[in-house]
Amino acid sequence: MKKNGMKLLGGGFVVFLIAGSQLGWFASSNPDSFPKLPSEPDFAVSNAFDGKWVGRRLDESNSNMCERTTIEGHVVDGFVHLVLTYNGTSLKGWISESNQLRLYASHPQWDYRFSGIAEGNKIQGEWNLQNGPCHGTWYIEYAGKGADS
Template identity: 45%
Template sequence: MNKKSTLAFAIGCLVLAGCNTMPEKPAFEPSKSFDGTYRGTRTDVSNDFICKPTSITGTVANGEARFKLTYNNTNLKGWIDQAGQLTLYDDNSQWNYHFSGTATATAIEGKWSVDGAPCRGTWRVERQ
């Protein structure tokens, strides 16, 4: 893509979809304290028929979190900072997910929502 088409794509993405694109690198030193394999669930509180329950699986390596929503195979990625705070970015072209959370020695948990649907709630994954 040339600069003009890249800019047009970025503007269109921001206007139409809200884009939740992961930066190339974090603006902080990721914490390796939470590295491991995780498994858990995403819980919806909206009770809307479109908001299916799902499990979440993934890993944290060198502070980089990589999870998958098994319901629709959406990949979530982000970094955990030294205080255990985390924001995840998705690769789903239909939905724009928003996941944030806090990591402890045994689990990561937080809140989530999605653009274009009433779906929202909590999520929790436990270190295996």
């Protein structure tokens, strides 16, 4: 009886894992499943924030896996290109006329999600790691007109 219970439990777990992976219940480390930067935005873009920007990504998860890092980059014609300096992850997207932005990350392992709002000389928002425990806030501040602006 005990063996049958263990077999049933083990079989149920295997079915759960297979079904869960097919239905997308578990976070993936497959970069093909990460959101991709569209070829163009589906909204009107604001160029009011063009220039060089620097700031930080702050972790609120208290996981030792999640490192603090600086962020630097530029905005040109409303197109944002930032880099997480500790691992070189590129973040790209556009600022809308309502000052909202969503950034798309290009990292082969980590599925970062960044969103925010631009106001005055600061862009700030929230971020999370879909396939890990990390999450928190981020901000960048205007650092002047850059060579790319």
